[in-house]
Amino acid sequence: MSEYSLSQLRQLEAESIHIFRDAVGQFERPILLYSIGKDSSVLVRLAQKAFYPGRLPFKLLHIDSTWKFREMIEFRDRFCAEQGLELLVHHNKEGKAAGANPFDYGSRKYTDIMKTQALLQALDEGKFDVAFGGARRDEEKSRAKERIYSFRDRHHQWDPKNQRPELWSLYNGRINPGESVRVFPLSNWTEVDIWQYIRLEKIPIVPLYFAKKRPVVERDGSLIMVDDDRMRLNPGEKPVEKLVRFRTLGCYPLTGAIESSAETIEEIVAEMLQTRQSERSTRVIDHDGDSSMEQKKREGYF
């Protein structure tokens, strides 16, 4: 019977497809939270496979903090057009009008306004009862216990004490009106799996993941790219061209680059295998204090 075996990557793929189909069957108003990053690219590909030969039975939602890398936005628009995906873009209008930015507000408050609050506004407006996200359990330790179906109350709050046990592949999607569930089809994928899958499936990703000479400043141990002229330089800071790439993508003033010469997926993986830093170490917001990710999740952050 050994000919009937699937490689681990194909098993993960099958599991993710199963989850997409299950959730679409259990909920009325699904949405896919699209962050433009590599995990989102993989998430979209898996969704496409789940509903092939049909189109996706849901739209993509991008929460635009207005401080994303320009290349991310270009990629987003091109990718969605090429793949025939319906995209909704939302930003927090009040936040933008008030001029919320990471420099004056600090990363924590800025993230709350332009990402968490913006997301909650968009979910409320669309009355979405299920939102697919690309989070993985291996990203950060508070995620290790995250469910595949993560229940959120009326206020989108995540209560770590009140999550539903998940057994076999039986997911409990029962909710009351106003409540919602975040569904994470990539829960069991690791960073290497994601890269492997991108390579295997030739999935397009934002060029920022690959090394290139980019203007950066060094700030608190992070290399921050000067992506546009809104970047505020501290006295004495001078952008220098460095060969860098990004391991994760977010708002450019809050996302550290790493010095690297990896220009292909193979080189990235080779570098990853030798690195002694975890993926999220380049995220400035994760270091906002002990349990910071968990705190953000409770408040509704993805």
Next chain:
Amino acid sequence: MDIDKFLNQHEKKDLLRFLTCGSVDDGKSTLIGRLLFDSKLIYEDQLSALRRDSEKNGTTGAGEIDYALLLDGLKAEREQGITIDVAYRYFSTPKRKFIIADTPGHEQYTRNMATGASTANLAIILIDTRYGVVTQTKRHAFIISLLGIKHLVVAINKMDLVDYSQEVFNNIRQSFAEFVEHLDIPDVQYIPISALKGENVVEKSSVMPWYQGDSLLEFLESVNVASDRNFTDFRFPVQYVSRPHLDFRGFAGTVASGVVKVGDKVKVLPSLKLSKVKNIVTADGNLHEAFPPQAVTIELEDEIDISSGDMLVHVNNQPKVSQHFEAVVIWMTDSQLKPGSNYLIRHAGRNVKSRVDTIIYNIDVNTLQKNKTEGLGLNEIGRIVVSTTKPLYFDAYSKNHETGSFVLIDPITNATAGAGMIIEGVSFDSQQDDGVKDTETRLKDHVERREFYWETGLVENKERILRNRHMGKTIVVTGSNNNAVQELATKLEQRLFRLNMNSYFLGISSIKNGLDADIQNNLIERDERVRRLGELSRILTDAGLIFITALTDAGDYELNRLKVLNSPNELLIINVDESNFKTVAADANLASENSLESNLQSIIKLLSAKNIIPEYCI
């Protein structure tokens, strides 16, 4: 390193999901920390955060890293110092990718362990050499067997504290082996390790030359789990009907079990309509065949109405279709399960309304005793009878995890209240809706029905007694000492036979491999064995025999069942030495330290006093 080669290898690796369980302080976190660390899955920033945390909250000595802090995800737990939920960890070696379900050893968390076990191919139980097999070890082994995990590694840890003694290892191994024998876990491996020192964890240890087997990681890398899946019984729960345009109508789902090929004749449940598989569609091209756990879309030759929640099966291999079944349930919520309560069942991708009619018993996870109960509380395990408003299409969990498992959802709070595993055997002839009843009533009703339909021949009972010169009777010999029980039962048969009685001894192992050959040898299916024994004894007593059987360690629940199943005849219970029952009264309590002869005489006196055999036999 040739990265292309690495990536190709990584892509083709297979997957092993395993569960780690152990008691408090037995070194589980250290073991996992070491597996992750040695496979370079702990990064420097995590490590330095860990050093910081270890100083703040750690329980290890100064300067030592407390791996448990790395593993405990949530803040509340970190402060309380106990892991309160299942955490999933990932690591990979050149041979395999691993997903660890890390579950707490704490007393109350049966629920979490069951959750982790539900998706695991293998379980590791840690035993601390200083304490050996403790109650928690047994509880963990029981839950592992209940969830149908086929491979168990018993990692006997902290060997460094007992000077790597082979004798200590052998003693623990033997005492565990005696216990696990009753639990139906086909593959049990014993590995002596020191998680702290890394002995036999990744590399084979040089300090225990007496141990010839694999290191833990070597075993995890090589154990064959691919064949554990069910490739025989094709079951395809339809998740989603795909109709992108008029020319395509496909049924999307995951192959739960079995193999389906293009051209196969299939039946749709519940409509019973027949068709053939036209195409097996995937985004990467059509397949000739599909097997579990592939997610595919099936096109059929005929246009038939199929909705999500329906099931495709092979025409000549169908699941049970019924609105009544029995199951073992693990209760996962604070509000008690009571007979008569309504729940939504989530089973094979759909929700169906259901009612729990009877809680047959609960199982004490520490002693494995079955007890009568009014309800099931959080973390309790019991056997229940369930009725559903629509038929379910299911198999026994022991044959098919995908179609034999379900969760119960509280329709008011929406909480996942319980997790269930459908049992092959039934305790009652519950094919019709019997309503909500307690166990005794249900059993009595069954016996009443059976007696009502009982057919008798032309020979009357009293004619039989006259010719045999004794009455028919079932005698159950029980007690905790297996040898004494067996000896007394077989000698009793012999003595009665020599006194010209029609006595007959039937040993359990005779039934095990014959009449009960279709039943699995585990604690849950033992109920079915007892049921058959009860029905059999009713028949043999009716035939006029003095039917003797030996049932070592029979508990209250089992003896009560045998009694009722034997009615209208009465059961004679002979207990030797210590008993395993409390409420049932034995007809005779004997001690094996008395001579066999005097014990036999006591029984014969008793039989005579009860007018089963004539007085002159004494």
